[in-house]
Amino acid sequence: MPTETTMIFTGDSFITRRLPEDGYEGFGALHRIIQDFQVRFTNLEITVHDEEGYPDAQSGGTWAMTEPPVLDDLLRYGFNLFNTANNHAVDYGHGGLLATIANLNKRGCISAGAGRNLAAACRPAYLETKDARVALIGACSTGFPTGIAGNQSPTMQGRPGLNPLRFNTTYHVTRENFEHLEGIASATNLNAWQQRLIDLGYEPPLPEGSLNFGGLQFVASEEDYLSTTVHPGDMQRIRAAIDEATRQADYAIVSIHAHEALDGDPAKPAEFLREFAHEAIDCGADAIIGHGPHELRGIEIYNGKPIFYSLGNFIFQTETVTTQPADAFEKHAMPTDTGIGSYMDSRSQNGTRGYPTEPHIWTSVMAGIRFTDGAATQIELYPIDLSMDKPRSRRGTPTPAAGTETLEYLADLSGEFGTKIRIRDGVGLVDIR
Template identity: 45%
Template sequence: MIATGDSFIARRIPENDQRAKSIKDWISGADVRFTNLEITTHQKEGYPSPFSGGTWAMAEPSVLDDLKYYGFNLYNWATNHTMDYLQGGLLATERELDARGLIHAGAGRTLAAAAEPRYVDTVQGRVALIGATSTFYEASLAGDPTPHIKGRPGINPLRYEEVYYVTKSEMATLKQISSNTHIDANEMLNRLEGFSVEGGQDELLFSGKLFKIADRSHRVRRPLKKDIERLTASIQAARRQADYVIVSIHSHEMEGMDKNTPADFLRDAARVCIDAGAHTIFGHGPHVVRGIELYQGRPIFYSLGNFIFQNDSVSYLPSDFYQKYGLRTDANVADGYDVRSDFGKKGLGVNPYVWESIIAKLAWDGDDLESIELQPIKLGFEQARYQRGWPELSDNVEVLQRIKELSRSFGTEIVVEGKKAMVVCK
């Protein structure tokens, strides 16, 4: 299996590009070749959402031909960008994926379609892919039909419950602020009128967040039970229909402001998926690499970073984008990118960790994981924003060392040898 992170592809591969050929050749030996599709592909066919995943992600459908050129045969497309152009953009992207015979999971015309396993048959065995995302706006949720109402296109969600624990004195302060500012007046009225459930004596819904009293201040997030049940049901079905089961989870959530550290609920969800029968978890989302965990002998990649990242090359953006940055709606994308980055002084473009990543190669012998090789890639950090973003095989051991350190907290040992790294699997 080959696993890559986010493919936010907005441009076509240059003709005779040796970087692409080298990666294509390196990938081609694998039976399963996975990437995460983080862009919609259509001819402006959907209405722009009032909210986006950061950039309203849209590209010409022909970029899918370039991903196919690399050799990818499995795609997750449940991300925070799936619904950037609402249902019209989703349906058009699905049409373009299907027209090319690309196997994709995580989004669809109904919740059942978004959650179901999708299969690729190889000479070495049949492999299932199940996709989900924890990062999305509520309007992105797929919905199932009833006997009278049709379903809703959208993503397969992995939601989480969130509780903030505070001390008694901190709770008293929150209650005073709530009383003085009427920040929770609607919620209080709903409780009085029976439209919302009354909370316990030691808890408070403050500005839409649930607070409870504890000895110390902290936050706890847990996967939403019904989403975990849907995920595990898909895994258990796939386990009976395939030799291997891959779960792909797109998650930007983190601990504090540390992008390198996965959220507590994501760690819980990933382990539950392994317990249910998944062979591996391919994570992505924060645009940087995260650590690798071997749980029950099976790998959890909390983030594979970027494979292609061209969020400053999207050709067309809606008025919402320009208004967000105080520009007139007749501005152009170059104006928007200039202002968003403060003329190249801030944002993802100035973070070198965004522009170096890895490709993971997993070898299996039946259910047993034999090896994991990590191949570094670079995406052109020092290039102009309209040039960077293409992956290139690299000898950058710094990204390997960083993954090694990030994996220590999970008890995972990684050996860096020369220009590659190997995860100690046994």
């Protein structure tokens, strides 16, 4: 008899409110869908602790912290596998990150993507199912350098943080524009300090024909465009983790948190993300699970394996955090004793700007994959709605979506990759084999 392993994946869970004791309308239906799968994944887009960490000088937008019992609520949905590598992982420093991992471990939650040092952050996590062992590797391309985990050395412990997927950005400009930039840099002494560091031997010389302009890399080309490529060292490290996972498990899943977009369009993945996803599959990954831009991106089937460039949001309760550090209020020139409600009203101009006005933020899908004898055979897409039109106190909580609008939109995005989504009884289906 063929052996089937089933997995369901969701996007960002930015959860700040407790589940009602008796659930809510639509919760039971979501729970039944999720529970029907053996592997049940979400991205934990928040730190979960009792203020064990100090707020970092920078954040992923909203300083993300909530009380540990919300993990019990995510378990009530049915999740059993979590990604912790995202741009909010160190919103409350290393203390907040390590406390989050401790709270996950206390509940037996299996997670990947962040850890006490780089080796721990990149290490695959393993989930045992009835017929298969499944490995998860988590990585993140979005965030600040202070959030990146560090290696151990023979004489020094490593640094807590997330498993990074950095990338190199090159701005290609015409010769005329290149010379114009050179003139501005020379006239303003923009690169004087960097040149001194190069002269002293602390920085390597710039490649021939390139210009560092305020930290951005420019080269002369025949036309103007931007290109991004994967950081080779990070790719090599993640490749090694995938290789280990394929030796130790039946399936290797790679989770990547990435906000970066192509040509500024949040619905299109950046060039380096496509490169990364293909290379990860080439070295053995069975599926790539993307999230980060808080909205859907297209689905690609590459060498018979699915790439979800973004699954958008599952829970998005950013406006009902309990507290924010002084930095948040000072950034918006507000008194530091401002209430959170007033702060959120000001930031969104009473709901007339930002995420509250973006329809694609509030609709998404849960993506199920059915594997038979080690090969992905079908994708099932269950649309969800996060109640954009409800007040802040109830917005951002998922329910099954009525109609096919979200699936039709995702079908359009996926058409760019040659992926066809058919819709049957309100569920999107992709036949792989």
